Amino acid sequence: MKGSLIIVGFFVLGTLCGAFHLLPFEVGESDISFYALCGLMFSVGLSIGNDPQTLKNFRALNPRLVFLPVATILGTLAAAALVSLLLPHRSMADCMAVGSGMGYYSLSSIFITEYKGPELGTVALLSNIFREIMTLLGAPLLVRWFGNLAPISSGGATTMDTTLPIITRCSGQQFVIVSIFHGFVTDFSVPFLVTFFCSL
């Protein structure tokens, strides 16, 4: 819990710095977050490679876990279709297009802005940022409520990079391979699903 609050604290601090232009440079135009992400992934790689247990876990991986990305995609689309009943001015296809961003906010919001205009594009951007933040902050609770696979499903397309560290922390190191595999499959589904639901 303390860890999550610190993370929220850093996010809020960042929001304030961005809103009041307290940083001497433009973060969006620089590559700094890309390099930070690379540094993070390198560190995650180091910790995986340095742990002799990981390779054993990979061999012992349950082959039925290939169904995890399928569960994620079906669960996400079904829930997005249901929530459209609560949002009368949004069509079911619009909600499913936003949902099929799977947390990949940069790509999905660009696609949706292109096909459906900036308003739904903004909803897609926010919704998928929220999904990533919910996964980062809620991972420990999701494990407790829905089992160790839940933060992976919740993370959607982000489980091979940004949410991978928190997943390994909350679900366990043995889920690294599942998480990367899941991220790969879900990630590739995003452009196809978003385009499909925008064309309906």
Place this chain on the structure above:
Amino acid sequence: MFTVIGVMFGGIAIGFLLRRQRLSWIGRVITVLIWVLLFLLGVEVGGNRRIVEGLATLGGEALMIALACVLGSCVLAWGLWHWLYKRKGRSV
């Protein structure tokens, strides 16, 4: 996207080569980098006028869709978790 994955596999290879040493500090580095990335995400959100103005009107909708998608996928993940592990008491 593929650069990031490539960097991670580079890290795995180097970590594997250094497997005789215990890199106990790596967990702390990961935690700090998560903080940095969340801070930078915040800066981008706060500095983007489109998002800040959208937060009030479109944020509620986005929050509902995000919450539904997280819960929907977690329910199916819970089902899969039960089917794989709880039924036969398997381990990962």
